[in-house]
Amino acid sequence: MKSEVFFRPEVENDIADAFSWYEHCREGLGAEFLMEYRRALAIVQERPLSIARERHGLRVRRLLRFPYLIHFDVVDDTVLIVAVLSACRADTWSGERSRNECGDQLICRSWRNVVRRAS
Secondary structure, eight states: OOOEEOOHHHHHHHHHHHHHHHHHHHHHHHHHHHHHHHHHHHHHHHGGSOOOOTTTTTTTOOOSSSSSEEEEEEEEEEEEEEEEEEGGGGGTOOOGEEEEEETTTOOGGGGGGGEEOOO
């Protein structure tokens, strides 16, 4: 069963920045990045709990062809995509986007108020 997917608002910029970078490197490479991102996102949507949690408490799915990671969490049958970042930034990124009005909890039910539903 596919999980419902929500995105933090910043994720749109993450994807746009990566697309622009790869498209600048070679025409058409940005589109290839998007295809690979969609493949990885489909796996997250199909089997989110099969992906282990990392040290910052979020689950991480690596894109196969590009050095990018999808950072996400799961509550019930719902997936929250928190960030899509270069693996080069993974060691310095602490998951700070996941913190919200819930205080010290990484994710709670109220995150649905601050994210955009997947189309």
